[in-house]
Amino acid sequence: MPMIPIIDLKAQYESIKKEIDEAIQGVVSSGGFILGKEVEMLESEIAAYTGARFAVGVNSGTDALLLALKACGIGPGDEVITTAFSFFATAEVIALLGAKPVFIDIDPEDFNIDVRQIEAGITAQSKAIIPVHLYGQPAEMDRIMAIAAKHKLKVIEDCAQALGAEYHGKRVGSIGDIGCISFFPTKNLGAYGDGGMIVTRDEQTYQLINKLHLHGEKEKYRHELVGYNSRLDTIQAAIVRAKLKYLDRWNARRREIAEIYSARLTGVIIPAVKDNCRPVFNQYTIRTEKRDDLQKYLKANLVGSAVHYPIPMHLQEAFSGLSYKSGDFPVAEKISTQVLSLPVYPELSSAQIECVVAAVNKFNGE
């Protein structure tokens, strides 16, 4: 069997080629490349999908987080609490606005922010919490919302890996004050380039973000605020709209594949699913002490895998100015040496799934 890649965007394209080609062609032949109907329709469809009332398309998931923080008034002197274990962008945007990221260690069970430790990180400067639904597994939002209410903090959900995931029956993005979505090509609802979206229940927040992402413009050439150029590209919006119809089916297939892996893999720690959580498995991530050897073995046996992420936030060189040190977040540090993500996209065939299982189990001597 040929190499099983960690993600196969070509296979997905082949499965819906006609609709994608028509979507792209529709925009190109309309001549309208900036904003317009496709962006507006996707905004209302994603607002409805998540259960938040409003949505604003932006240039990327990173910009979604940046504009969300900006809309919460975050700036120099403020502190924002987030997880020590995520993609860099989650904390990068905090620093970019001149605020201080305050990291919290993770729960080894679901790799998400450890809610039992959040309050220890809260100070008089704290303004917001950014929980990340890592790998598509919802963070413990009830506890996070209760802590935020008690300390008057905003909650910005990083849903970049979790569109469609449910926590106690609610879709992520609709639980906190603001939800941030990424359409980066490898996410479970990926565009063919960069793209992102912000969702919120609050009309004022929506109005503010809507201005911020278009140069702070109130009417054409009248700028009320200093903002950003962060629009969702119209071709990307059309592509994402064509794919959105399949998202629930694809997420269900991801869960099915995850169930097969979890039932069959031996010698590794499989991802736990917490009560009342319905993950979307943007990644299926196992843990093993022999991570690097297993990854080499899988590669030699033509099975792709990836490490999300090898370095926790507080040990990133870019954050050396924050004076964190090795040992500060033992769980995130240990887990960063153990995690390995396996192929989990909906287009995987049964034969490919068998191959992945067989390769992992053979490495473990089964």
Ligand SMILES: *Cc1c(COP(=O)(O)O)cnc(C)c1O
């Ligand atoms: C992908 C990702 C982002 C950033 O999204 P982009 O669209 O790539 O800018 C932020 N947070 C997490 C957890 C991500 O996985």
